[in-house]
Amino acid sequence: METLIRLSAAVGIFLLMIGWEFWRPRRVLKLPRAQRWPINLGLAALNMILMRASLGGLGYLAAVHAQTQGWGLLALAPLPSWLAIAATLLLLDFAIYAQHILMHKWPLLWRLHQVHHTDLEFDATTAVRFHPFEIVLSMLYKVFWILLIGADPLAVIAFEIILNGAATFNHSNVAIQPTLDQKLRWLIITPDMHRIHHSTRRAEMDSNYGFSISLWDRLCGTYVADPKEPQISMSIGLAAYRKPEELGFLRLLRLPFKTLHRD
Structure with missing residues (x-):
């Protein structure tokens, strides 16, 4: 049920x-969707199958186990249910x-994450363009934090929904009125804000790391x-990978094991 x-x-x-995106796009895409979407959605399908066959539901189960055993930071100082959920989401x-x-920042992890940044365009499918090994490591990382926090199981489900939804939204090629965008940025990550993170410029790529709320980027x-x-015209992707024909599905799966290019 949790997975459904x-x-x-x-x-x-x-x-x-x-x-x-079809109704009101922010940018005119130079590459056809038929060239990119099968790759991005293919990675999404592979990752979903992999997780379903291995670690699917592990975050929720870890939260149930933590609460049953009285593990985690929230067990040290019991809070009202609503506050425990809010704290879990924030942490x-x-x-x-x-x-x-x-x-x-860590070259070994960048080998995996660069797959996400090789997309030469920026739309909702970019949000699911991840190497399977990164998805597995991300789940194990979240399980560590869930156990450390002693997260509420309902909060874990809510967090996964928020994380996936926010990532899809802030990777989308949608136009938002500029003044509204600036107001939204005080709370959430907008597409214009996150698109900067996908710039080919190193200084811009090393910014706007948030996926849901903008608080952490501002504080840190x-x-x-x-x-x-x-x-509408900024260059998207990585400087070292500019040829679409070199970014096919199988090549992306092999990319982490090739010579590392930081930019």
């Missing part, structure tokens, strides 16, 4: 965002922010408000 709830929410939000969101920075000094190039 998360999958239904993810598919619903994805369909909503691709509909918005897990910060954990993902920190993980994202580690994925960029990793927030960049605007790219040097206009949003």
Whole structure:
């Protein structure tokens, strides 16, 4: 049931965002969707099958186990249910922010995460363009934090829905009125804000690491408000990988094991 709830929410939000992209796109995509979508969605399908066959539901089960055994920080100072859920959501969101920075700064992890950044365009399907090994490591990392926090199981389900939904939203190629975008940024990560993180410029790529709320980027000094190039024409991807024919499905699976390019 937990998996069905998360999958239904993810598919619903994805369909909503691709509909918005067709209705009001932010950028004119130079590469056809037929060239990119099978790769991105193929990775998503592979990752879903892999997780279903191995670690699927592990986060929820870890939360149930932690509460049953009285493990975690929340067990040391019992809180009202609503406050425990809020604390869990906030702490897990910060954990993902920190993980994202580690994925960029640690060369071994960057080998995996670069697959996400090789996309030469930026739309809702970019949100699911991840190497399977990164998905596995991310789940194990989240389980560590869930046990450390003593997370509420319902909060874990809610967090996964929020994380997937926020990632789909902030990777989407949708136009939002500029003044509204600036107001939204005080709370959440907007597509214009996260697109800067996918810039080919190193300084811009090393910014705006958040996936859900913008608080961590602002507090930790990793927030960049605007790219040097206009949003509608800024270069997306990695400087070392500019040829679409070199970024096929099987090549992306092999990419972490090839010569490492930081940029």
